[in-house]
Amino acid sequence: IAFATALAAGALAALGFEPVGSVAGPVLGLALLLLLLAARPRGRAFWLGLGFGFGNFLIGLTWIATAFSFQSAMPAWMGWVAVVGLSLFLALYTALAAGLARRLANGVVSLALIFAGLFALAEILRGLLFTGFAWNPLGAAWLQLPGVAQLAALGGANGLSALAVIAGGSLAALIAARGEAGRL
Numbered sequence: 001i002a003f004a005t006a007l008a009a010g011a012l013a014a015l016g017f018e019p020v021g022s023v024a025g026p027v028l029g030l031a032l033l034l035l036l037l038a039a040r041p042r043g044r045a046f047w048l049g050l051g052f053g054f055g056n057f058l059i060g061l062t063w064i065a066t067a068f069s070f071q072s073a074m075p076a077w078m079g080w081v082a083v084v085g086l087s088l089f090l091a092l093y094t095a096l097a098a099g100l101a102r103r104l105a106n107g108v109v110s111l112a113l114i115f116a117g118l119f120a121l122a123e124i125l126r127g128l129l130f131t132g133f134a135w136n137p138l139g140a141a142w143l144q145l146p147g148v149a150q151l152a153a154l155g156g157a158n159g160l161s162a163l164a165v166i167a168g169g170s171l172a173a174l175i176a177a178r179g180e181a182g183r184l
Helices: 002-014 024-039 042-060 062-068 076-104 108-128 138-144 148-183
Strands: none
Touching (some): 002 024, 024 076, 024 108, 024 148, 062 076, 076 108, 108 148
8 A cells, every 4th residue: 555655646746747737746745755755664665666756757757658649650559558668667766766765864854855865866867877868857847936947047957856855855744743743
């Protein structure tokens, strides 16, 4: 059930992209992922990251399947096979970042900060290693906010992705702290 929740969290995060364009989607999805990572054994982090990444790319890359339908020599179903396969492969970057962050972190706050850096690094590497597929960095969903485009000039879309993780981590830390206070 944790994997399915991570998958749903990734899909929720992808709602930051058009046509939905929800600014809250990435924050809520990342907060849920960070809460899952913090609550589960370290050995599960890779799989939870894989679920999140798969859900995120599966929803965020549906445009690829549509592009296949414009190729007269290719059947439309091949586009969906490509989306699933590519999403699963790209999710490995998120999985590695989640697994390493969980191994290095103790607590939600440190997890969020470490994962923010590793997530941004994973997005950079995704554009450089093996795929060259730099599309759909999660931080790009925030470009619709006033003033964010100027902020992106400093750290790029990958810097915005790190900020999105920190925002999600802040929400996760508030939720975790409230849960701890409720147990006292």
